[in-house]
Amino acid sequence: NAGVTQTPKFRILKIGQSMTLQCTQDMNHNYMYWYRQDPGMGLKLIYYSVGAGITDKGEVPNGYNVSRSTTEDFPLRLELAAPSQTSVYFCASSYAGQEYGYTFGSGTRLTVV
Amino acid sequence: GEDVEQSLFLSVREGDSSVINCTYTDSSSTYLYWYKQEPGAGLQLLTYIFSNMDMKQDQRLTVLLNKKDKHLSLRIADTQTGDSAIYFCAAYSSASKIIFGSGTRLSIRP
Numbered sequence: 001n002a003g004v005t006q007t008p009k010f011r012i013l014k015i016g017q018s019m020t021l022q023c024t025q026d027m028n029h030n031y032m033y034w035y036r037q038d039p040g041m042g043l044k045l046i047y048y049s050v051g052a053g054i055t056d057k058g059e060v061p062n063g064y065n066v067s068r069s070t071t072e073d074f075p076l077r078l079e080l081a082a083p084s085q086t087s088v089y090f091c092a093s094s095y096a097g098q099e100y101g102y103t104f105g106s107g108t109r110l111t112v113v
Numbered sequence: 114g115e116d117v118e119q120s121l122f123l124s125v126r127e128g129d130s131s132v133i134n135c136t137y138t139d140s141s142s143t144y145l146y147w148y149k150q151e152p153g154a155g156l157q158l159l160t161y162i163f164s165n166m167d168m169k170q171d172q173r174l175t176v177l178l179n180k181k182d183k184h185l186s187l188r189i190a191d192t193q194t195g196d197s198a199i200y201f202c203a204a205y206s207s208a209s210k211i212i213f214g215s216g217t218r219l220s221i222r223p
Binding site for chain 2: 004033035040041042043045048058090092100101102103104105106107
């Protein structure tokens with residue numbers, strides 16, 4: 001019963017490099033989300049998806065891209081990494097009904113130097 | 114836009130009750146949540162309350178909702194060292210997303 005799995009757990013990138021943060025869920029949830037959490041701050045929504053083939057921007061989408069080719073996977077792509085993207089990234093998923101809230105992954109800690 | 118606000122820090126003595134408060138702006142929020150985040154971990158759903166309820170109790174946790182004032186609180190009875198964490202208040206917004214507060218860091222004094 002894995003829930004939401006994120007890889008990698010830690011990564012250091014140089015400025016200008018690119019990478020993909022992986023997120024997989026095995027609960028057959030339709031909705032998936034990417035958040036970033038800056039030190040001492042709350043969660044900011046980057047992108048979300050309400051089903052395979054459908055994605056939409058959140059509050060802070062600039063510098064990121066997503067795709068949702070399957071129900072299970074929702075990768076987040078960082079192009080041309082910048083120091084401002086140093087953060088902890090959380091993937092989450094949910095059923096369409098909100099009474100269950102979100103199930104979160106354990107996060108990816110990214111540092112851009 | 115929609116917003117959820119909560120105080121940043123709370124310190125309580127072990128064995129006392131902790132009360133974490135939160136206000137939200139979207140009066141149409143149907144579900145309100147409390148999440149717990151332990152160091153180095155993701156957020157874990159603690160409890161939620163539907164907007165037609167005033168109170169929900171679950172073992173040591175009591176959630177109170179004042180819809181008129183758009184105020185939500187989480188009471189933890191007999192606070193233990195294992196309750197040290199960041200607690201996030203969240204509201205399901207009319208835009209079909211959950212809006213999170215900035216989190217309240219709860220520390221426990223011996």
